[in-house]
Amino acid sequence: MTATLFCVPHAGGTAGVFQDLTRHLAGAFQVRPLELPGRGARARERPCADFAEAIRDLARQIREAAPPGGWALLGHSMGGLLAYEVARDHRALGLTRPERLLLSACPGPRWHAAAAEPEAGWGSDRDIAERLVALGGLPREVAVDADAAAYFTGLVRQDARLLTGYRYDPAGEPLGFPLALFLGSADPLTDAGTAAEWQEAAGRPPRVRRIADAGHSLVTERPEEMARMLSEELSGGQVDMGPDANRERYLDLMKKVLTNVVYEDAPLPSEWSPDAVFDPVSRSTGLDWPSQAHTMVGARRLDNVQSCVEQVLRDGVPGDFIETGVWRGGTSIFMRAVLQAWGVTDRTVWAADSFRGMPEVADGAHPGDVALGTHRFNDVMGVSLDTVRRNFRTYGLLDDQVRFLPGWFKDTLPSVPVRDLALIRLDGDLYESTMVALDHLYAKLSPGGFVIVDDYIIDVCRQAVHDFRDRHGITEPLHDIDGVGAYWRRTR
Numbered sequence: 001m002t003a004t005l006f007c008v009p010h011a012g013g014t015a016g017v018f019q020d021l022t023r024h025l026a027g028a029f030q031v032r033p034l035e036l037p038g039r040g041a042r043a044r045e046r047p048c049a050d051f052a053e054a055i056r057d058l059a060r061q062i063r064e065a066a067p068p069g070g071w072a073l074l075g076h077s078m079g080g081l082l083a084y085e086v087a088r089d090h091r092a093l094g095l096t097r098p099e100r101l102l103l104s105a106c107p108g109p110r111w112h113a114a115a116a117e118p119e120a121g122w123g124s125d126r127d128i129a130e131r132l133v134a135l136g137g138l139p140r141e142v143a144v145d146a147d148a149a150a151y152f153t154g155l156v157r158q159d160a161r162l163l164t165g166y167r168y169d170p171a172g173e174p175l176g177f178p179l180a181l182f183l184g185s186a187d188p189l190t191d192a193g194t195a196a197e198w199q200e201a202a203g204r205p206p207r208v209r210r211i212a213d214a215g216h217s218l219v220t221e222r223p224e225e226m227a228r229m230l231s232e233e234l235s236g237g238q239v240d241m242g243p244d245a246n247r248e249r250y251l252d253l254m255k256k257v258l259t260n261v262v263y264e265d266a267p268l269p270s271e272w273s274p275d276a277v278f279d280p281v282s283r284s285t286g287l288d289w290p291s292q293a294h295t296m297v298g299a300r301r302l303d304n305v306q307s308c309v310e311q312v313l314r315d316g317v318p319g320d321f322i323e324t325g326v327w328r329g330g331t332s333i334f335m336r337a338v339l340q341a342w343g344v345t346d347r348t349v350w351a352a353d354s355f356r357g358m359p360e361v362a363d364g365a366h367p368g369d370v371a372l373g374t375h376r377f378n379d380v381m382g383v384s385l386d387t388v389r390r391n392f393r394t395y396g397l398l399d400d401q402v403r404f405l406p407g408w409f410k411d412t413l414p415s416v417p418v419r420d421l422a423l424i425r426l427d428g429d430l431y432e433s434t435m436v437a438l439d440h441l442y443a444k445l446s447p448g449g450f451v452i453v454d455d456y457i458i459d460v461c462r463q464a465v466h467d468f469r470d471r472h473g474i475t476e477p478l479h480d481i482d483g484v485g486a487y488w489r490r491t492r
């Protein structure tokens with residue numbers, strides 16, 4: 001099986017575009033995004049003067065990092081053309097033979113050669129930025145920022161200059177190794193002719209994998225599906241049905257069901273989603289209040305729970321897991337599911353909640369908590385213990401490895417009958433709810449354990465975290481999860 005996957009970004013892209021894909025492939029393959037000079041970590045280097053120099057630069061990066069155990073090459077959009085030319089000329093470039101060439105949203109070499117036009121015809125920065133936005137290669141929020149848009153359009157210009165010197169030479173040996181094409185069904189740059197063009201270029205029919213309803217930016221729009229298909233391709237086209245792959249499938253399915261992207265339930269109307277229309281991006285980043293889903297934290301924060309739990313299991317960090325603020329139970333259910341998936345029977349998930357909503361803040365409470373007045377939402381926030389137990393049972397995950405702590409945190413947390421914790425997940429939104437939990441639980445957190453702060457984006461919650469960290473001299477770095485939540489790992 002291929003151990004290392006080198007990745008070449010699209011025109012104007014940096015190695016960072018493969019971040020999500022890398023995360024989804026972690027553990028299965030060594031993913032090594034390549035960076036051309038003049039951008040990202042190589043921003044201070046002189047950009048390549050022409051296409052041939054870019055090919056030589058990519059080949060050098062591969063030579064320096066290629067393991068003896070085989071490697072494959074993925075290129076996205078114009079990065080696919082660069083990858084193809086590197087793979088095609090691997091002997092001349094002093095490279096071992098790649099095992100596979102994988103092209104994402106990449107029109108054929110003839111298309112690229114024909115599309116190259118003199119710089120005068122490229123239009124203004126604004127035109128280029130608009131084209132990038134339309135292809136999903138640049139978020140509109142970034143495009144409207146003049147400095148950011150100038151940076152990205154500058155990179156596109158650099159790469160488009162490389163293409164102006166590109167000549168496609170159809171002669172030559174066939175590739176001699178498998179080629180797979182990943183095409184979005186709604187990508188305006190690829191069509192039925194793309195596979196035919198690649199067949200001609202490769203000298204054999206490519207394996208074509210179509211992704212329904214996907215546009216051009218497959219690696220950033222649909223990293224999870226891309227990772228799954230890439231894994232299949234890199235495993236020799238076989239679907240891996242081993243225990244690790246099946247564990248990952250179970251946990252992925254749990255995340256989809258717990259966030260209810262499966263049936264796309266509409267959010268409850270709120271100030272931040274007044275239209276109450278299902279939006280996959282909001283759901284994945286936990287920015288709506290789902291009407292049915294069992295968690296509101298979104299898939300990315302569930303990914304973070306999974307990686308923290310798996311890290312403590314791998315490192316043998318002693319202790320149970322606790323969530324303070326469980327609402328319908330979804331995130332705690334997911335913690336129990338991860339234990340189930342790994343066959344862990346000696347750890348417990350503790351679920352602490354009033355099971356009737358947010359506390360009514362009294363006089364003398366933190367002014368920020370008073371201003372938020374979250375108890376106004378208790379018709380939504382108050383979920384009974386019976387309902388949460390039923391939700392656990394629905395997934396077959398209600399057993400003696402789950403313990404509930406019903407009541408206000410200030411009453412229940414001081415006497416939690418647990419000695420060691422390996423993970424504390426704070427999700428009580430308020431200053432008071434966050435601080436009480438840290439005050440009573442942090443001393444029990446084993447070194448190597450994690451604190452996850454779901455509501456780091458909320459001012460009062462962030463304030464409580466920093467007050468606590470300052471008071472206890474905690475300096476371990478805080479890491480962002482998804483722009484909303486954050487976490488740190490206790491080292492001592």
Ligand SMILES: C[S@@+](CC[C@H](N)C(=O)[O-])C[C@H]1O[C@@H](n2cnc3c(N)ncnc32)[C@H](O)[C@@H]1O
Pocket residue numbers: 294295296297323324325326327328329330331332352353354355356357358359381382383407408409410427428429430432433
């Ligand atoms: C944002 S919700 C939790 C979301 C949940 N983690 C999920 O996966 O969707 C906040 C929860 O914290 C609980 N809560 C907040 N402060 C509390 C306190 N001081 N004592 C008990 N429960 C509290 C509320 O009842 C509510 O269920």
